[in-house]
Amino acid sequence: GAGVSQSPRYKVAKRGQDVALRCDPISGHVSLFWYQQALGQGPEFLTYFQNEAQLDKSGLPSDRFFAERPEGSVSTLKIQRTQQEDSAVYLCASRINRRIPYNEQFFGPGTRLTVL
Amino acid sequence: KQEVTQIPAALSVPEGENLVLNCSFTDSAIYNLQWFRQDPGKGLTSLLLIQSSQREQTSGRLNASLDKSSGRSTLYIAASQPGDSATYLCAVNAGNQFYFGTGTSLTVIP
Numbered sequence: 001g002a003g004v005s006q007s008p009r010y011k012v013a014k015r016g017q018d019v020a021l022r023c024d025p026i027s028g029h030v031s032l033f034w035y036q037q038a039l040g041q042g043p044e045f046l047t048y049f050q051n052e053a054q055l056d057k058s059g060l061p062s063d064r065f066f067a068e069r070p071e072g073s074v075s076t077l078k079i080q081r082t083q084q085e086d087s088a089v090y091l092c093a094s095r096i097n098r099r100i101p102y103n104e105q106f107f108g109p110g111t112r113l114t115v116l
Numbered sequence: 117k118q119e120v121t122q123i124p125a126a127l128s129v130p131e132g133e134n135l136v137l138n139c140s141f142t143d144s145a146i147y148n149l150q151w152f153r154q155d156p157g158k159g160l161t162s163l164l165l166i167q168s169s170q171r172e173q174t175s176g177r178l179n180a181s182l183d184k185s186s187g188r189s190t191l192y193i194a195a196s197q198p199g200d201s202a203t204y205l206c207a208v209n210a211g212n213q214f215y216f217g218t219g220t221s222l223t224v225i226p
Contacts, residue, residue, distance in 0.1 A: 004159075033214070042120070042205055042216030043160075056212055091159060104150055105207075105214065107160040 002026070004108035006092050012114045013082045021077045021111045025094030032075050033105065034067055035091040043091055049075060082115045089113070118143045118210050122217035129196055130225050137191040137220045139206035144184050147209045151180050151191050154203045154219070163204075164191070196224045 005024045013019050025032050031050055035043035036059075045059040051072035060067070064083075069075040079086055089112050093105040119142040129135050139149070148167045152160040164173045164180040166189065172181040179192040189206055203219040 006159075031212075035214075035216075040218070042122075042207075042218045043214075045213050045215070048212045059213075093160075104148075104162050104165040106162065107152070109159040112157075 004092055004094050004106055006090075006108040006111050008111060009109065010112050010114075012116065014116055015082060015084060017082055018078065018080045019082055019113060021079075021090050021113070023075045023077070023092030023108060025073065025075070025092070026096075026106055027073075028096065029094035029106075030072075030097050031095040031103075032069060033093040033095070034075070034077050035093065036061075037089040037091055037110070039088070046077070046090075079113075082113075084115050087113055087115045118146075118208055118213075118215040120206065120208055120215045120217040122204075122206060122220050124220060125218065126221040126223075128223040128225060131196060131198060133196050133224075134192070134194050135196055135222070137193070137204050137222070139189040139191070139217055141187045141189075141208045141215070143210065144187055145210060146184065147211065149180075149182055149189050150207045150209065150214075151178075151189075152205045152207065154205060160205065193222075196222075198224045198226045200224050 034046040037043040047067045048056040049069045064080045066078045089110040091110045092108045095103045123138045150165045151163040166182040177194040182189045205219045207214045207216045
């Protein structure tokens with residue numbers, strides 16, 4: 001496809017379970033971002049990759065959150081021992097080239113995580 | 117830390133009206149500002165991107181302005197239509213971090 005895709009679209013987890021959320025960026029896009037969007041709020045930055053390198057993870061809320069992009073394409077956001085406060089929509093965005101900061105971001109449809 | 121505020125939080129207008137959405141940010145050191153639309157349960161669709169050196173951008177019925185020195189941007193929607201109903205978000209690019217406002221929920225009444 002031409003856009004950013006994310007899977008699953010919806011995920012229900014019991015508190016304490018581990019979850020893995022997948023993002024497929026637009027082909028050729030160097031930069032990849034993860035955001036967390038709570039209900040009624042704007043997205044909050046979690047982490048940023050340039051190719052396979054995670055250059056900024058300052059937004060990850062705890063050490064239960066882990067993101068990787070081992071081959072510089074698909075990325076996975078993993079949340080261990082999920083808590084109810086992790087319930088949110090997790091958005092992925094990609095951008096063509098970090099060295100040109102003017103490029104716009106393209107977002108995927110998000111994964112809605114509900115922790116019971 | 118950059119703080120982004122959007123006013124109003126919600127807006128309801130009759131079809132055909134022109135309207136303005138506001139976005140303000142606290143740190144003027146930005147690369148660009150991007151306006152998005154978000155439909156319920158969906159991701160973000162990019163509407164307009166304004167570089168820090170630009171004053172405005174236009175796309176169809178949409179016009180976005182940027183006054184970097186005062187930390188303000190506006191999104192002008194002309195001749196609103198029911199299909200414009202959505203939440204509109206602005207995002208400030210301050211390097212490799214993007215800071216979002218909480219959005220304006222727009223309802224256009226037929």
